């Protein structure tokens with residue numbers, strides 16, 4: 001395995017005693033580039049990121065089976081702060097920022113595990129280069145920022161921890177198309193700077209555009225996996241996620257109704 005890569009194998013996650021949110025999930029993220037995880041509400045996307053970042057316990061969840069390795073080290077069961085120090089940093093769902101703290105204070109909070117004032121300074125400069133609007137608003141309370149600016153701050157705060165693997169949970173959620181485009185541009189730039197990105201998205205067009213490779217989760221299982229280009233060509237992705245109509249066969253009207261075939265699991269496309 002490449003050092004620095006993330007390798008998840010046979011991951012099972014449960015919440016409480018009975019809710020099994022992931023079943024036998026395996027995936028890998030190389031040392032650089034963007035990998036996307038797609039799937040409908042409740043598919044288990046956030047659960048997967050929480051398992052990697054070690055934050056399942058905060059949601060009463062736990063890894064029941066399988067392994068998560070990053071740079072050849074096992075992550076499951078490790079303290080979340082140690083996972084951050086190893087370079088794996090999550091931007092959680094819902095762009096949570098500290099509303100009563102200023103932009104600067106939010107960024108400072110992201111640097112708690114970062115050692116050395118020179119590194120913290122250069123991380124802050126990098127954040128302000130990526131998001132000039134945050135530099136203009138550095139004294140402002142985060143709660144007063146727009147939704148898109150809060151998303152920028154949430155990503156910026158994660159960058160303060162010097163990630164080598166960034167876990168992004170639906171960064172485009174609830175944003176206007178122009179802001180989605182800006183955030184996508186920044187994700188591309190972060191990846192170009194050598195940070196690997198595991199991107200969870202419901203906006204499939206954006207995700208497949210950014211990622212080289214993608215996985216489709218369906219009720220806790222990997223249903224499809226492959227290169228983004230190949231996935232975008234599958235009928236399933238086009239119909240279910242890109243909102244395209246299925247082209248009916250010429251004799252469809254006269255054909256007898258067929259029962260829905262059982263979903264093939266973990267089909268590789270391409």
Ligand SMILES: Nc1ncnc2c1ncn2[C@@H]1O[C@H](COP(=O)(O)OP(=O)(O)OP(=O)(O)O)[C@@H](O)[C@H]1O
Nearest residue numbers: 015019021040041042043044045046047048059060
């Ligand atoms: N804290 C929790 N306690 C119990 N069940 C949970 C908890 N969090 C998630 N679940 C369940 O686990 C499954 C996967 O949820 P998860 O939040 O990972 O899905 P998701 O793909 O991120 O969905 P969304 O697109 O809505 O964010 C769902 O059935 C959900 O109800």
Ligand SMILES: [Mg+2]
Nearest residue numbers: 045046047093
């Ligand atoms: Mg989610």
